[in-house]
Amino acid sequence: MKNKLSRRDLLKLGGFGILSAAGSVALTNLKPAEKADHKKHFLQTPTPHRPDAFSGMEHGEGLPGTGDVNHERNGFNPGDILTDFDYGKTSTLPNGQTLREYEIVTVNKNIEIVPGIDFPAWTYNGRIPGPAIRATEGDRIRIHFKNGSDHPHSMHFHGVHPSEMDGVPGTGPGGTVNPGEEFIYEFDAEPFGLHLYHCHVFPLARHIAKGLYGAFVVDPKEGRPRVDREMVMVMHGIDIDFDDANDFYAVNGIPFYYQNHPIQIKVGETVRIYLVNILEFDLLNSFHLHANFFHYYPTGTSLTPSEFTDTIIQGQAQRGILEFSYKYPGMYMFHAHVTEFAELGWNGMFEVVSA
C-alpha cells in the first residue's frame, strides 16, 4: 500500500507525453492575449524566411544556432557595429574645448533577432546596441536627443555630470522625453574609462531589455597604448516573449553572429576589446577567451591591468577593457562561460590567420 502509483495514476500517466504537451500549450496560449500591446508591431512584419537550419553550417559542424537573419532589413550588421566607434561631429568651443555633437533618435523597430523571429525592439538610431559614443576625457559632449517612438524615453550616461543631465525621471525635462519631444544632453566626458548609456524611464528593466543601450568610451587625454585592432562588444539578452526572462543572448545585437561570421585577426596582432554588460533579468554575464589569456582593465579607469586571465565575470552594467594577441593561427572560440548563455546565442569565434 506504500506504492504511490495507482491504476488511475497510470491511466493519467498514459497520456503523459501528449497531455503534458497539450497542457503547457494551454498555459502558454493565455499569453498572447495578455501581452496584446507588445505584439502590435508583429502584424506589420512580413512572413519571415527561414533558412534551412541543417545546411547553415559553413564551418564547425555541431555548433548551435546556425542560419542568418536579414541584416539589410534590420538596418545594421554586428560585423560593422564591432568597430564603428562614433566620434561625433567635432568642433572647437571658444574656450578651446573640443565639442562632439551627436544626433540620437529613439525608434520602434522590428528586428529579426534569430532566423524567423522578429523582436519588436526599441532602439537608439535603429540599431542594437546604440552608437558606441567615443570621446577623449574633458571633451564637451552634446547630444541632440529626439524621441521618435510612442513611449517616453531618456538617455542616462554613466559618468560624472550635473543632475539635470542624468536622464532620470524627476531630474527635469531630460529625465522623461515624451514622444515627439527633443532634449539636448550636454556634459564633459569624465572620468576616462569604459562606460555605457541607457534609457532610464520606468519600467526600467523593460526599457533596457527592449534595446535602449550603448557603449560610452572615454579615452584618457594621453591616449591608450597603440594597438592594431580595437573592437566594442556589448553583451545583452533578448526576451522575445516578454516573460522577464531572456530567451536568447548576444553580443552586439544578433545571437550567434560572430560564431557564424568569425572575426578575422592576424597572428601577433594586438587586440583591444571594449566589453560592456547590459544584461537584464540575469545577474551575471561573462567572457571567456579560448587558448589565450588577456589583460583586464575593469571599467577601463586605470592604465594598469588588474588581472591576467582568460575568464572574467561582469554584473549588470559592469564593463572593462581586454587586451591580447594570438600566438598561433586557427579558430578560437570566445563566449560567456555562463555556458547556457553560450548555447542561446552568446558564442563567437576568432579566426586567427598567419601574418
Next chain:
Amino acid sequence: MTDQTSPTTKSRFTFQTFILLLLPIILLAGVIVLFLKTGGGLDLTSPAPIESLTIERYHLARGHIELNVQNTGPAELNIAQVIVNEAVMPFEVTPSATIPRLGKALITVNYAWTEGEAYAVRVFTSNAVPFDVMIPVAFETPAPEAKTFWSFTLIGLYVGVIPIFLGIFWLPALRTLGKQWMTFLMAVTVGLLIFLGLDTFIEALEQAAEVPSTFQGIGLIGIGAVATYMLLEMIDSPKSSDRSESSQRLNIAWRIALGIGIHNLGEGLAIGAAYNVGEIALGTFLVVGFIIQNITEGLGIIAPILRDRPNIRQLALLGLLGGAPAILGAWIGGFTPSLFLAVLFLAIGTGAIFQVAVEIGRIIQKDNVKQPMPGFIFSGVITGMLMLWVTGIFIK
C-alpha cells in the same frame, strides 16, 4: 396547440416550398458576405497573433528528437526556433515550417540525448510564442516491430483477457446458487457497471480537457455516449419479445461484454501510451492490480446467464469481446496515440456501460415486480460498487 391547417394542404413538395426553404439560406449567405466585407461596424481584428500549437507526441530515436505537432490555432503559423534544455538546436520541419490551420507537421531536432535524462523542448513560432513539451525520462521510443508488438499484446492479455476469463471461471460455482442469490449477483453487476461507467466518464472528461479546443472534447463525449446509448437501445428494444428469455439474457451478456470491452479498449489506449513514455516500467504491481480489479468484470459478464447453459464457445467469445479490446487499445495507444480517439472510445464506453446497467436493471425489476426495492438488490448494487472501490484502495 390545435392543428388549424386545412386538410387540403397536404404535404406536397412544390417549387414554391423549395424556394421558401432556400430563402433564409440565401439571405444568410448575403449577410455573411456583407459582414466579411464591412465587418458589420465591429473592429474584430485581433491585436495579437493568437497561436496554438499542439505537440501531440514525441518520438526519440538515436541522435534525434521528433515532435508530432498540429496547428490548432485560428491561422497558419511558422516554426522559427527550437530550444532543447536552454540551447538552440538545429531542426527540420516536414513538410514545411509553415503549418496551415489544423495542419500537421513533424519537427526533427538533431540532438544527442542521453538515456534516462530529462529534457525540456521549447518551440518558438515566428511570432515569438513559445510551446513546451517535457520529456521526463528519455529512452528510445519503441518502433512498431514484432517485439514491441508482442509486448503490447502481452500487456493487453494481462490487464484485459486473463482477468475476465478468471472471472468467468466462477460460473460453475455460481450456477448452484438459488434464484435470489443470482438476482443479487445481477445487482452486483449493476453496481460494477455504474462504477466503471463513472470511471470511464471521468477519464473521458479528463482527456477531453486536453483535446485541442478546436475538437470540442466535451461535445465529443456527448455525441459518443448518447449515440452509443441510443444505438444499443435500438438494437434491442424490449418490445421484440418474440425471443425466449434465455436468449434475451444471453443478449444482455453480450452487451455487457461489449461495454466492458470498449472500456478496456480505453484502458489499453492509456496503457500503450504510458508504455511509450516509459511509465509502464514502474508497473508490475499495477498489472497485478489490474488483474484483481478486472476479474470483477468477468463476473459481471456471466451474471445474467447463470441460470442458462451457455456453451464453452459462447463463453470464450464473451471473454474475448470483454478483454481482447485491451490488446487492440494497447497497440493503438502504443503506436499512434491520439487524444481524439481516446476521448471518442471512452465516450462510447460510457454510453455502452450505462445502457447495459439500465438494461440489467430492467430485468431485475421484471423479476421482482412485487417489491419496490428488495434489500438484496440494494446491497447487491452497493456491493458491486464497493468491490471496485475497495480493490482500488488495494492498488494505491
